[in-house]
Amino acid sequence: MKEASQKTCDVFKLCLAVGITVTFLCDFPSTQAASDGDSGNEEKGSGTHQKLLIIMLDGFRWDYYKSQKDELIAFPVFLQDGVQAEWVEPIFPSLSYPCWTTISTGVYPEVHGIIGNYMFDLKKEAMFDIFNHSTTRMEHWWQNSEPLWTTATRHKRKTFLRYWSRCDVAFDQIKPDTCSGFTEARGAAAIKETLSVAVENLQKDYDLVMVYSEHIDNVGHKFGPESPELKQAMRDVDSALSDFLDNMLDTGLDEKVNIVILGDHGMKGVGEGSNVTYLSLDDYINASDVYKVLDRGAVFAITPYAKRLEQVYEGLKGKEGFDVYRREEIPEHFHYKNNRLVQDILVVAQPNYFIRGLAQSSKQVPRDPATVQYWGGTHGYPNMTEMRTIFFAKGPGFKKGLVHPPIQLVDVYQIFAHLLDIPARPHNGSWTRVSGMLTSRSAREAVCDLCIIIFTMCLTLFNFVHYPGTMHT
Numbered sequence: 001m002k003e004a005s006q007k008t009c010d011v012f013k014l015c016l017a018v019g020i021t022v023t024f025l026c027d028f029p030s031t032q033a034a035s036d037g038d039s040g041n042e043e044k045g046s047g048t049h050q051k052l053l054i055i056m057l058d059g060f061r062w063d064y065y066k067s068q069k070d071e072l073i074a075f076p077v078f079l080q081d082g083v084q085a086e087w088v089e090p091i092f093p094s095l096s097y098p099c100w101t102t103i104s105t106g107v108y109p110e111v112h113g114i115i116g117n118y119m120f121d122l123k124k125e126a127m128f129d130i131f132n133h134s135t136t137r138m139e140h141w142w143q144n145s146e147p148l149w150t151t152a153t154r155h156k157r158k159t160f161l162r163y164w165s166r167c168d169v170a171f172d173q174i175k176p177d178t179c180s181g182f183t184e185a186r187g188a189a190a191i192k193e194t195l196s197v198a199v200e201n202l203q204k205d206y207d208l209v210m211v212y213s214e215h216i217d218n219v220g221h222k223f224g225p226e227s228p229e230l231k232q233a234m235r236d237v238d239s240a241l242s243d244f245l246d247n248m249l250d251t252g253l254d255e256k257v258n259i260v261i262l263g264d265h266g267m268k269g270v271g272e273g274s275n276v277t278y279l280s281l282d283d284y285i286n287a288s289d290v291y292k293v294l295d296r297g298a299v300f301a302i303t304p305y306a307k308r309l310e311q312v313y314e315g316l317k318g319k320e321g322f323d324v325y326r327r328e329e330i331p332e333h334f335h336y337k338n339n340r341l342v343q344d345i346l347v348v349a350q351p352n353y354f355i356r357g358l359a360q361s362s363k364q365v366p367r368d369p370a371t372v373q374y375w376g377g378t379h380g381y382p383n384m385t386e387m388r389t390i391f392f393a394k395g396p397g398f399k400k401g402l403v404h405p406p407i408q409l410v411d412v413y414q415i416f417a418h419l420l421d422i423p424a425r426p427h428n429g430s431w432t433r434v435s436g437m438l439t440s441r442s443a444r445e446a447v448c449d450l451c452i453i454i455f456t457m458c459l460t461l462f463n464f465v466h467y468p469g470t471m472h473t
């Protein structure tokens with residue numbers, strides 16, 4: 001009897017020790033990682049992290065590369081050495097700010113709370129407008145989910161970001177080392193310059209560099225995804241990438257840095273001759289019944305006056321060209337509805353339709369200039385081939401010359417955390433969807449897994465010793 005309780009006690013102590021190790025290794029920065037940061041940038045032995053460069057190319061549709069491969073020089077060279085996901089399925093709505101925030105947090109819009117490029121917080125009477133930076137800069141929009149650069153900064157990874165979303169807004173009072181947030185930087189010259197700034201900073205002691213270009217998206221919106229202008233924009237980016245790859249070779253960084261090139265969403269042609277029908281919201285609702293209409297085109301949210309909700313809903317219900325949902329009717333698989341910023345009515349255009357906003361009312365945000373009759377391209381639609389985007393990667397962390405099955409936008413965050421050897425925050429990605437593209441688990445993950453196995457065995461043993469079975473009774 002005494003012997004048994006002694007055994008129980010020993011096993012219990014062992015479990016406790018392993019449990020503490022698991023907690024320490026898996027939830028907190030390892031002491032090893034922290035000292036890596038201090039001991040300079042030479043990577044020696046196991047457990048040290050590699051540098052990571054993330055290049056986001058806005059509006060890079062999944063098939064742009066494939067359809068223009070023969071004219072491009074740098075992309076094929078890059079992919080020969082790396083991994084290419086067949087495509088990346090974006091989130092709903094497939095719009096820039098929601099997609100960017102999913103990339104940096106790994107969670108769906110209903111979780112991170114950036115559910116559109118235009119949002120309205122009725123409680124705070126606050127607008128969020130992608131092109132009015134004094135609205136997007138308000139901290140309160142951004143406190144739901146911790147972005148990659150904050151976790152990296154907490155774990156002593158030195159971080160540099162350029163034109164990247166609202167990295168200039170503190171999360172939990174933490175800001176990355178260097179960041180300039182999203183601001184318009186149009187044209188081909190901007191991407192060239194941005195990539196050269198990226199190399200400069202990789203040569204310094206930065207561990208994580210994240211840069212952004214809107215060139216392909218701008219051209220896609222204006223001229224359409226099938227236009228000669230878009231093909232030229234692809235050549236512009238290819239040329240910038242070519243200079244960048246040369247620069248990486250010259251500086252000896254080429255083999256050392258993990259590089260990810262990804263997009264946020266695709267683009268659907270909606271220009272003249274595209275078989276897309278344009279509808280006008282004014283034909284279905286009366287502007288005096290609503291308080292706000294947010295966005296237009298593929299998807300928009302309506303805040304009717306409370307007493308007019310049914311009237312507005314009935315005006316939209318059952319019409320050709322779009323689906324309308326009361327807040328509680330929004331499909332779960334959009335992963336959109338469970339957020340307090342969701343408005344009373346959501347309208348989602350069907351594939352061959354574009355819906356114009358209220359023409360004459362300042363309740364419409366944004367208002368299109370009267371001169372714009374047709375767009376070349378747009379995005380925001382749910383579950384549509386044209387909304388898919390890209391994930392290309394190369395470096396010591398990735399396999400070489402691999403075409404990988406499709407992944408989802410929520411999956412990419414965990415890859416970044418893995419490459420930086422920092423613990424990922426809770427997210428909606430699936431590890432089994434991405435692990436096949438990676439060369440190995442990080443040292444921390446390997447030790448962590450081993451500890452969990454020992455801990456489990458330990459608990460089983462403890463149970464066995466403590467409750468030796470039902471034979472006694």
Ligand SMILES: *[C@@H]1O[C@H](CO)[C@@H](O)[C@H](O)[C@H]1NC(C)=O
Nearest residue numbers: 126127129131132133134135
């Ligand atoms: C941007 O938003 C702020 C705050 O809502 C507002 O005061 C300002 O007029 C807006 N600027 C423009 C150019 O719309």
Ligand SMILES: *[C@@H]1O[C@H](CO)[C@@H](O)[C@H](O)[C@H]1NC(C)=O
Nearest residue numbers: 274275276277321351352353
């Ligand atoms: C054109 O759009 C209509 C719906 O507006 C759709 O039924 C039809 O299949 C489309 N045709 C083509 C060739 O895409």
Ligand SMILES: *[C@@H]1O[C@H](CO)[C@@H](O)[C@H](O)[C@H]1NC(C)=O
Nearest residue numbers: 282283285286287288289290
């Ligand atoms: C819109 O609503 C206003 C106020 O209720 C009303 O005066 C007007 O006639 C309505 N317009 C249409 C086209 O129904």
Ligand SMILES: *[C@@H]1O[C@H](CO)[C@@H](O)[C@H](O)[C@H]1NC(C)=O
Nearest residue numbers: 331332333334382383384385
């Ligand atoms: C997306 O569309 C495809 C084909 O149209 C369909 O088979 C699939 O069920 C849809 N998925 C979702 C989540 O709606």
Ligand SMILES: *[C@@H]1O[C@H](CO)[C@@H](O)[C@H](O)[C@H]1NC(C)=O
Nearest residue numbers: 107108111335425426427428
């Ligand atoms: C997405 O992840 C968040 C954070 O872990 C979680 O709260 C939420 O339930 C997840 N959503 C889905 C659909 O799994």
